[in-house]
Amino acid sequence: MTRLALIEREKKRANLVKKYTNKRVALHNIINDSSKNEDEKFEARLALQKLPRNSSPVRKRNRCALTGRPRGTFRKFGLARNKLRELALKGDIPGIVKASW
Numbered sequence: 001m002t003r004l005a006l007i008e009r010e011k012k013r014a015n016l017v018k019k020y021t022n023k024r025v026a027l028h029n030i031i032n033d034s035s036k037n038e039d040e041k042f043e044a045r046l047a048l049q050k051l052p053r054n055s056s057p058v059r060k061r062n063r064c065a066l067t068g069r070p071r072g073t074f075r076k077f078g079l080a081r082n083k084l085r086e087l088a089l090k091g092d093i094p095g096i097v098k099a100s101w
Contacts, residue, residue: 002063002067002068002069002070006068006070007063007068010060010061010063012054013054013059013060014060016052016054016055017054017055017056017057017060019055020051020052020055021057023051024048024051024055024056027044027045027047027048028048030044031044031045031048062075062078064078064079064080064083065078065079066079066080066083067080067083069082069083077093084096
């Protein structure tokens, strides 16, 4: 089981990403707009750098919904590989069956 502090940190990051999404998109649009002059683009880059570091979506980490495990997580189910296997063998996940050939 993952330490609770790490799980809470991920929740905090998710909230920051949601909070600053619109502002980040607006600043990225200014930076990528070819009709803007260099001064406006520079100001937009500075404003983007002043946003909290954890508001960037690339800093989020996929974690298992049950255990908080950071690696081996299936995006479709939100579960780590070992928990996915356990639940699939018990028949708790519809449509997933053990392969046999």
